[in-house]
Amino acid sequence: MKHEADPEDALPPSSPQAVGGEAVFRGKATINDVARLAKVSKKTVSRVINESPFVKQKTRDAIKAVIAELGFTPDPQARALARRKSFLIGLVFDNPSPQYVVSIQRGILDALEGTDFQLVLHPCDRAKPDHVARIQSFIQQHKPFGLILPPSVSEDEPLALALNEADVDYVRIASVELDTPSRMIRTLDGDGGAAAGRHLAELGHRHIAHIHGPLSFRSTHERRGGFERALAEASLVLLPEMAVEGGYTFDGGVVAAEQLLAQPAPPKAIFAGNDEMATGAYVAVRRAGFRIPEDISIVGFDDTPIAGRLWPALTTVRLPIREMGSAAATLLLQTAEGMTAKKFITFSPEIVVRGSTAAPSAN
Template sequence: MPKPTPDDANAPKLTINDIAALAGVSKKTVSRVINQSPLLNQATREKVEAVIRETGYTPNPQARALALGRNFLIGLVYDNPNQQMILNMQRGALEALHGTEFELVIRPVDRGSAKVMDDIRSFIVRQRLYGVIILPPLSENDAIARICDEEGCRYVRMGSAVLDDPEHMVVSNDRDAVAEAVRHLIQQGHKRIGLIAGPHGFRSAKERREGFELALSEAGISLPRSLVADGQYTFESGVSACESLLDLSPRPTAIFASNDEMAAGVLYAARLRGIEVPDQLSIIGFDDTPITSRVWPPLTTVRWPIVAMGRAAALKLIGTAIGEGHDVSEPSTFSSTLIRRASVAPPPRD
């Protein structure tokens, strides 16, 4: 049988049986090569791969899915009010999946629902997912990881602290990054610094608050309860929390908001009261979303590498399937960094 070339427009579409015949192996052997099975010797694998390259053969994705018992779908499961974070996570995952057989399927859920675990299990089973990326705060629930294991579905959890084995994690250094941000305020001379915390039950909110408190403790600065306001990672909660802090007497000279949406709310609330930023109030946020460089003054913030984290999470799931040996021997740890802009200045003189 002559070997058709990839640019032969008149050649019939090759099948897995054709590749088996050309390579002198069984159909099952070709299937094992395509599906990256370890049950082959290297010489046989290389012989089949050479035929696939020479002929330009493209495996049938439906047939592969049937053989694997899975579709080429990666699920993204979340319940998070920070929509920019969700968008950035999608962007990173899609970058990793580009040019592969895999597609991304988005699934928002309600973590407060009594049926949330059933909903997640149903999503995995119904879509026959190859793998799933779990975003915080859902990722902090070990029961979801157990569901994935029970259903034979690969998973990666995203978090602000290590929650699982390295192959199942991408993690950021929120605590250290926030401590650096607050040290920057202290170096500018601020001592009365307000905190707008994230939602209760979010590990990211806990890690960021601990970083905030660590920097104050290092500098010997106390943190009265009145200087801590609760937020929900939304613009509106940032406005409300800021108003409560600005009602204090004396009011804070700087505010750290646990995400950029709330930091933008702080800027809005300060403007409503005629408080100049940064001359009368310094502001720092967290995320480095586009809004931070589009408001005036541009907001100092902590750059959270969420796109890179999304890309890494997807690659952890599909690396073996696409034939790239991505290293998962250690947690994929990503460092957040302080981005200094015009919203921070020394405090006003008394």
């Protein structure tokens, strides 16, 4: 209480429902109420809300006191209208793995907690010819503060181009440097692939196969590239017939593994480009009557929760997906805080050795 009540001036928030004193839920206070009580103009209150440096410390303190007293919170809709910018962060995604999606979401939500920003979901079907237009119209209408694009949406250059035209900030999560410049979360998938290759080579494997993702995904090439590099360092090569596409899906993994096992000299170890396909490989390998890891070792990628739920648990390359989501959101918000935003944040994958890999059987 820094000021004496002034009967004419210091009325409680506009609503006349002056319940007995300290009611907590009196119809939300507005910036006008704060201004009146603090005896300043609403513009100055606005400045305080927005951390403007041009407010005298004393004034600022007084206003903050009133804000606290009233439990005032600025109205996001009104602010959005006036600024032509909402408090929404859009997650534009098309990733087929639920585990991945949920982890990213959690990460973003972690970072958004305590801020005024909200996470809105915006699925994107890159197969549809109008997918870019849809996102543009979403932006035009809802004026999101920013967007977060995980793979594979992040690799969509036409989209990135359109985004640069449009009036939005965005952060991409991807495994490669992308043509269009923008802030991004970068993962070193090549290193991850290399770790997988090194692990298998060190176990003594020589008959090694790879199930990779769609060729249209940049990560497919990164992971495979690193993998082959590591094999080369161990004087091994990935034979052409030992590399099959599995589309990053469970079913694709099953089919791809079956194809590998049907060959005259089936592999003793398989590196799958993601956990989903590795899980499919489990099924195919067992259907064919082989044991894991005694007969065949399997390595995945991503370390989604399913990896730990398989039996035996899947050796895989871990990507800190949740942290990446969090970092992406933080990067996006930094602009808001006027800080000089770092352009890149890099995450390195690391191999998690569990039960699905072992030295090849004597045979």
